[in-house]
Every structure is written in structure tokens, then in C-alpha cells.
Amino acid sequence: MKNKKMNTIDVVKEELSMLNKNTKYTGLYITLFALAGGILPVVASLIPKIIIDYLTNQSSSETVVKAIIFLSGASLILSVISAVFNRLASVDFMGLRLKEYTKVTRKYQLIDYKYLEDSKFRDYFETATIALDSDNRGFEGLLNNFLRICPLFITIIALAVLLSFFNLWIVLACLLSASITVLTNKIYGSYVSKRKEESSKKYRQKDYYSRLAYDFSYGKEIRVHNLEKKLSKDYQNKSITYIKVVKDIANKKFGLGFLELLFVLFQDAIAYYLVIRAYFIGDATLGEVSFYIGAIIVLSTSLRSLADLISLLVKNASYSKTYFEYASDNKYFSERGILKALPEDEKLEIEFKNVSFRYPNTENYVLKNFNFTIHKGEKLALVGLNGAGKTTIVKLITGLFQVDEGEILINGININEFDKEEYKKMFASVYQEVNIYAATILENVIGTDKTEDEIQRGKDCLLTAGLGDKINSLENGYDTQLLKVVEDNGTELSGGESQKVAIARALYKGGNMVILDEPTSALDALAEAKIYESFNSLTSDKTSLFISHRLSSTKFCDKIALFSKEGLKEYGTHDELMAMKGDYYNMFETQGKYYKEGVEANE
Numbered sequence: 001m002k003n004k005k006m007n008t009i010d011v012v013k014e015e016l017s018m019l020n021k022n023t024k025y026t027g028l029y030i031t032l033f034a035l036a037g038g039i040l041p042v043v044a045s046l047i048p049k050i051i052i053d054y055l056t057n058q059s060s061s062e063t064v065v066k067a068i069i070f071l072s073g074a075s076l077i078l079s080v081i082s083a084v085f086n087r088l089a090s091v092d093f094m095g096l097r098l099k100e101y102t103k104v105t106r107k108y109q110l111i112d113y114k115y116l117e118d119s120k121f122r123d124y125f126e127t128a129t130i131a132l133d134s135d136n137r138g139f140e141g142l143l144n145n146f147l148r149i150c151p152l153f154i155t156i157i158a159l160a161v162l163l164s165f166f167n168l169w170i171v172l173a174c175l176l177s178a179s180i181t182v183l184t185n186k187i188y189g190s191y192v193s194k195r196k197e198e199s200s201k202k203y204r205q206k207d208y209y210s211r212l213a214y215d216f217s218y219g220k221e222i223r224v225h226n227l228e229k230k231l232s233k234d235y236q237n238k239s240i241t242y243i244k245v246v247k248d249i250a251n252k253k254f255g256l257g258f259l260e261l262l263f264v265l266f267q268d269a270i271a272y273y274l275v276i277r278a279y280f281i282g283d284a285t286l287g288e289v290s291f292y293i294g295a296i297i298v299l300s301t302s303l304r305s306l307a308d309l310i311s312l313l314v315k316n317a318s319y320s321k322t323y324f325e326y327a328s329d330n331k332y333f334s335e336r337g338i339l340k341a342l343p344e345d346e347k348l349e350i351e352f353k354n355v356s357f358r359y360p361n362t363e364n365y366v367l368k369n370f371n372f373t374i375h376k377g378e379k380l381a382l383v384g385l386n387g388a389g390k391t392t393i394v395k396l397i398t399g400l401f402q403v404d405e406g407e408i409l410i411n412g413i414n415i416n417e418f419d420k421e422e423y424k425k426m427f428a429s430v431y432q433e434v435n436i437y438a439a440t441i442l443e444n445v446i447g448t449d450k451t452e453d454e455i456q457r458g459k460d461c462l463l464t465a466g467l468g469d470k471i472n473s474l475e476n477g478y479d480t481q482l483l484k485v486v487e488d489n490g491t492e493l494s495g496g497e498s499q500k501v502a503i504a505r506a507l508y509k510g511g512n513m514v515i516l517d518e519p520t521s522a523l524d525a526l527a528e529a530k531i532y533e534s535f536n537s538l539t540s541d542k543t544s545l546f547i548s549h550r551l552s553s554t555k556f557c558d559k560i561a562l563f564s565k566e567g568l569k570e571y572g573t574h575d576e577l578m579a580m581k582g583d584y585y586n587m588f589e590t591q592g593k594y595y596k597e598g599v600e601a602n603e
């Protein structure tokens with residue numbers, strides 16, 4: 001079912017069948033709503049006829065009173081039925097959409113990381129999930145459109161049959177005018193969908209600048225570096241390109257609306273001419289004229305509503321179709337094996353075998369035929385200039401990206417043979433960018449864990465990471481709420497403190513291998529030394545990988561690998577590399593001098 005060849009009817013069928021599986025009575029609600037809502041306008045258009053018949057002496061006062069009481073009563077009952085079942089069906093529609101939304105959110109976490117960094121994928125994901133983001137667009141919008149179409153069908157068929165007994169041409173004129181509405185809507189719909197991706201891309205770009213302007217975390221930088229002007233100029237430029245797309249779409253709608261109006265006037269002229277003529281030649285009474293005029297108005301508005309609803313449904317189906325395609329496309333989830341994580345006490349050996357890798361949509365390889373081994377229990381420091389590929393190596397080891405050629409082996413096993421979730425368990429990583437959640441400081445480390453043991457371990461990790469003094473200074477200690485986004489009185493941590501929280505998280509998580517990717521860049525040299533010390537004792541038996549700019553922190557590592565843009569340049573122990581008097585030696589000397597000068601200047 002869910003494949004690229006889905007058309008509108010397939011999408012409607014798919015959604016109705018999902019609805020059927022999810023809820024018991026929605027089919028019944030839709031049927032009752034359709035019947036009540038469909039008959040109601042027909043009943044209502046009979047009332048003026050009955051009154052006029054009475055006024056022109058065509059019926060007795062007793063008949064008219066009975067008829068009016070009956071028709072008004074029927075209208076009331078039908079209105080109540082239609083309102084009640086409309087509501088019940090809509091509630092079921094929303095329930096189903098929210099269920100689907102939860103599914104997407106869960107699945108999103110499993111998407112290969114490389115797609116999350118790819119703006120093309122982000123555009124596609126945004127377009128695909130538009131289907132689920134509101135009750136009147138895409139998935140739920142389509143179900144609501146379908147619900148409204150059902151009674152219209154009944155009204156249209158009933159009135160078309162009644163009117164065709166009087167004069168078939170009137171029905172044909174209404175149908176012609178409605179077909180033009182369908183056609184113009186279709187042209188408009190395909191124009192909008194042709195520009196759909198462009199419009200969501202332009203919107204995303206524009207939105208980026210406006211969000212940035214209000215983003216707390218950028219506030220300082222924007223003010224300090226006077227980026228306001230640049231920001232508002234970029235926002236203006238991107239807004240102009242977005243507005244252009246919106247304008248083009250509005251112009252198209254205006255032109256097509258004009259064509260539609262011409263045909264409505266043509267239909268009205270024919271229909272009213274035929275009704276008035278029938279009266280004058282004696283083919284219709286005044287009461288019948290009023291009924292036919294009422295019926296023409298209801299038929300023509302119902303047809304136009306039907307045309308509008310169908311084009312809305314087609315549009316919503318196209319959102320849903322993109323969503324179904326996305327949801328059933330497994331290319332975003334790379335095939336992985338089923339192996340469980342190795343036992344936590346098993347030391348890891350990581351081997352890069354002829355690995356070549358370049359980022360998606362880029363030309364240059366970051367690694368080319370790269371061969372390298374991190375031995376069991378070894379502490380390895382990766383050093384080198386920015387952009388040499390150190391973080392990329394971490395992303396490959398942790399499985400965020402996959403190699404283009406060659407393979408990465410862990411204790412001789414290709415990393416793709418592990419189950420994705422299991423694989424993650426083997427690594428405790430700390431990165432330079434830290435994301436703090438709006439939760440308590442302890443929850444930031446232990447998440448939803450809640451046993452006494454887990455809580456104690458979480459607290460210990462925060463202490464080991466060097467946050468003891470900070471926590472003691474806080475009124476609510478470990479239960480201090482972080483960030484002001486959710487709680488007004490939330491605490492904002494400094495960059496260094498945030499990094500310590502991230503380090504505590506990694507300590508808490510455990511795993512076979514520790515990876516620190518410049519996690520101490522926001523810490524002062526003393527705090528950094530302390531962190532490394534505690535990590536050193538905690539990771540003494542584990543394979544560990546450290547990326548650091550500060551070479552002083554590489555001294556406690558067993559091996560050092562120095563990377564340049566050309567790849568691995570120097571490899572060995574600290575003493576070996578110093579003896580080589582190569583790049584490592586030069587960097588070490590330069591930094592040492594800088595530190596010394598810094599200390600002297602402070603004295």
C-alpha cells in the first residue's frame with residue numbers, strides 16, 4: 001500500500017482503513033453525520049414553498065401549520081444529530097493523528113545521523129511531517145474534508161434529481177460551473193505543490209534568522225559582536241525571497257478566481273432565466289419558483305463547496321502521501337545487525353581498515369584509505385589543527401556516520417553487525433557542545449531513572465565531575481531546576497559547569513569506551529586537570545579517546561596521534577613524539593611558551 005504510486009483515492013482509503021483499525025464506531029458516526037447533514041438543506045429549502053403556497057391560496061392553513069411544525073422539528077433533530085456526530089468523528093480523527101505523531105517522533109530518533117545534518121533531508125522531513133502538525137492540514141485535514149464531503153454528496157444528488165424533473169439544463173449549467181471550479185482548483189493545487197518544497201525551504205531559511213534573534217543562547221554573542229545589523233539584513237533578504245513565492249501563489253489564485261466567477265455568472269443567468277420563464281408560461285407556481293430558486297442556490301453552493309473540498313482533500317492527500325512515503329521509506333534507517341553490546345567489562349579494540357569517508361553532498365574525502373588501530377585499554381589522544389578530521393573519527397566510531405569504503409572493526413567485528421541501540425551502549429561520550437535540558441541538575445544526569453541506587457550514582461557522578469561546590473551553593477541542591485525556558489526561576493549554568501554536567505552524564509552512562517571530544521574547552525586549566533584526573537582513574541581499564549587542543553592534557557595518554565589535513569602525521573608516546581622534534585614537539589613548545597607567558601603576565 002504505502003508506496004510512491006499512491007494516488008488521492010489510495011491515500012483516502014489508507015487513512016480510512018487506519019481509522020477503522022484504530023476506532024470502533026467512527027464509520028457509524030460518519031454515516032449518521034452524512035445522512036443528517038445531507039438531508040437538512042433539502043428539508044430547509046421546502047419551507048418557503050409551503051409558506052408561499054399558503055399565501056397564494058394553494059393550501060389550507062391546517063396543512064401549512066402541520067407541514068411547518070413537521071419540517072422545523074425534522075430540521076432541529078437533523079441539526080442535533082449532525083452536530084453530535086460531527087464532534088464524535090472529529091475527536092477520533094484527532095486521536096489517530098496524535099497517535100501517528102507519536103510514532104513519527106519515536107522513529108525520528110532512529111534516523112541515521114547523517115540525514116539530520118543534511119538540509120535537503122530536513123526540508124523533506126518538514127514537508128512530510130506538515131501532514132501531522134495541525135488538525136486542518138494533511139492527515140487530519142483530509143479526514144475532516146472527507147467528513148464534510150459525505151453530506152454534500154447526499155444534498156447534491158437529492159437536489160439534482162428534484163431539479164432535473166423540472167429542467168435538466170439548470171442542473172447541467174450548475175455542473176458546468178462546478179467543473180470549472182474543480183479545474184481552477186486543480187490548476188492552483190498543482191501550482192502550489194510545484195512550489196511546495198521551495199516555499200518550505202525559503203520559510204525555513206527566513207525562520208532561522210527570526211528564531212536566532214530571540215534565542216537566549218545567542219543573545220550574548222549577537223550583542224557583543226554587533227551582529228544585529230547583519231541578522232536583520234539577512235532576515236530581510238530571506239523574507240523578500242519567501243514573500244516572492246507567497247505573492248506568486250496569491251497572483252495565481254486571483255487570476256483563476258476571476259475565471260471561476262465568469263462561469264458562476266453564466267450559470268446563474270441560465271438557471272434564473274429558465275425558472276422565471278416557467279412561471280410566466282404557467283409551468284410553475286409561485287411556490288415552486290421559490291423552491292427551485294432555493295434549490296438552485298443550495299445546489300450551486302453545495303457543488304462549489306464540494307469542488308473546494310475536493311481540491312482541499314487533494315492538497316491534504318498530497319501532504320499525507322509525502323508523509324506515507326517518508327514513513328515507509330527505510331533508506332533513512334541504515335541496515336544494522338542484531339548483535340548485542342559487548343559486556344561492559346570487555347575492553348575494546350577499534351580498527352579502521354582502509355576507511356574512506358566524505359560527508360554527504362561534499363566532494364572531498366576527510367579520510368582516504370585510512371588504517372589505524374586503537375588497542376585494548378589504550379588511552380589515545382587525537383591532536384591536530386581544526387578541520388583535520390578528529391571529530392569525524394569520533395562520529396565514525398560512534399556510528400553517527402557510516403564509512404563509504406572499508407570497514408571499522410570492534411574486537412574484530414564489523415560495527416554494522418551490532419544492533420543500533422545496543423551499539424550506543426558501549427560508548428560514553430562527551431562533546432564540546434553541551435545541551436542542557438530544562439530539568440533538575442540530577443535529572444540531567446540520570447534522566448528518568450529513579451531507584452535509590454541510581455539516584456546515588458547520579459549524585460556521585462556530579463561530584464566526580466567537579467560540581468560539588470556548585471551544588472552546595474544552590475538552595476535546592478541536586479533538585480535545582482536548570483534553564484529558564486520552563487521555570488522562571490531556573491538556574492543557568494556557565495559554559496564550564498554545563499560541560500561538567502555532560503561529563504557527569506557520561507560517567508553515569510558508563511560503557512566500554514570513553515570518548516571526550518574537547519569537552520574541557522570551556523574549563524580553566526585547573527578544572528580541566530581535575531577532570532582529566534578523575535576520568536583517568538575512572539577509565540583506567542577502558543579504551544579511551546581524547547580530543548583536546550591543550551597538549552598538556554595529552555601527557556597522561558598512552559599514545560598520541562597527530563592529524564593534519566593530509567591525515568595521520570605523527571603517532572607515538574609523548575616522549576617519542578617530543579624526541580621526533582616534529583609538529584607535536586613544535587605545538588607543545590608553542591603552547592608551553594604561551595602558558596608560561598600567560599602565567600608570568602598574571603603574576
Ligand code: ADP
Pocket residue numbers: 117359360362366384385386387388389390391392393
Ligand atoms: P576536527 O575535529 O579535526 O576539527 P572535523 O572532523 O570536525 O575536524 O572536520 C573535518 C573536515 O570535515 C573539515 O574540513 C570539516 O569542514 C568537514 N566537516 C565536518 N563536519 C561536516 C559536515 N557535517 N558536513 C560536511 N563537512 C563537514
